[in-house]
Amino acid sequence: MAWNTARAQEIVEQLLQYASGLAASTSVDPSVKQDTFNVAQSAMAALMQQRTHDARLELFDGAFLDSYGKRAEAQEILMKALTDSPNKQQIMFEIGVSYLNAGDTEKALATLKAAFDEAPAYNDARILYAAGLINAGKQAEADALLTEGFGSTIVDDNRLLQVYIQAKTI
Amino acid sequence: MSWTRPASEHVVAIAAPVVVVATLLVVWAVNVPGVARAQSLLKALVPQVQVSNGNGGYTTQSKTPAMELQDFKDALTPGPWPGTPLGHRK
Numbered sequence: 001m002a003w004n005t006a007r008a009q010e011i012v013e014q015l016l017q018y019a020s021g022l023a024a025s026t027s028v029d030p031s032v033k034q035d036t037f038n039v040a041q042s043a044m045a046a047l048m049q050q051r052t053h054d055a056r057l058e059l060f061d062g063a064f065l066d067s068y069g070k071r072a073e074a075q076e077i078l079m080k081a082l083t084d085s086p087n088k089q090q091i092m093f094e095i096g097v098s099y100l101n102a103g104d105t106e107k108a109l110a111t112l113k114a115a116f117d118e119a120p121a122y123n124d125a126r127i128l129y130a131a132g133l134i135n136a137g138k139q140a141e142a143d144a145l146l147t148e149g150f151g152s153t154i155v156d157d158n159r160l161l162q163v164y165i166q167a168k169t170i
Numbered sequence: 171m172s173w174t175r176p177a178s179e180h181v182v183a184i185a186a187p188v189v190v191v192a193t194l195l196v197v198w199a200v201n202v203p204g205v206a207r208a209q210s211l212l213k214a215l216v217p218q219v220q221v222s223n224g225n226g227g228y229t230t231q232s233k234t235p236a237m238e239l240q241d242f243k244d245a246l247t248p249g250p251w252p253g254t255p256l257g258h259r260k
Contacts (some may be wrong), residue, residue, distance in 0.1 A: 011211050018238065
């Protein structure tokens with residue numbers, strides 16, 4: 001089906017966010033989940049065809065594909081986004097998280113460190129880099145990074161909590 | 171020059187309705203497609219739907235993922251009128 005995407009970027013972005021949220025749900029009928037993925041993917045593909053080299057769309061698409069476990073495709077499109085918008089931290093975060101999800105800790109840390117080095121004053125960059133370090137088992141480095149930025153190793157942040165739970169360190 | 175002279179009553183009588191209709195058409199064409207687009211997106215984003223309670227009234231119930239997907243499909247379906255940039259991005 002041809003979607004009316006030319007004037008509907010907001011709808012497509014909301015659909016991708018909705019579909020990404022649905023990806024992790026275990027209670028949704030798999031056929032509905034697949035249909036949602038297909039509609040979102042085709043709508044975004046149509047939009048991206050009209051708006052090539054749009055880093056914002058590529059970032060949305062990469063995050064969406066990653067949420068469905070399509071790591072290679074996600075990383076490919078996210079790298080395109082980073083080419084179209086070099087040194088954009090939000091894109092580097094997404095690439096780092098995708099590498100973490102794929103279990104490629106080395107690349108994840110390199111990317112998250114690069115994002116942090118771009119703007120160390122930005123708390124999100126520090127937290128995500130620390131999360132990557134904790135995920136990689138480098139607790140001492142993560143603690144030093146958090147203490148340097150927040151004056152404590154205990155930082156109220158859901159992403160850190162999630163990575164501590166995954167790493168079973170609490 | 172001719173356009174600085176007051177128009178005759180006859181000309182005003184002909185032109186006024188044309189101008190009013192043209193203005194209404196422009197206002198409609200500029201605003202309505204964007205408003206319709208926003209309404210369709212809002213419908214897709216609202217997690218509940220109104221259903222009849224059987225007593226002549228209405229009650230709300232959560233939408234199923236299939237219903238939510240259908241609302242997004244409806245929002246993406248091309249409308250009968252050409253679009254405007256309104257509602258393109260938030």
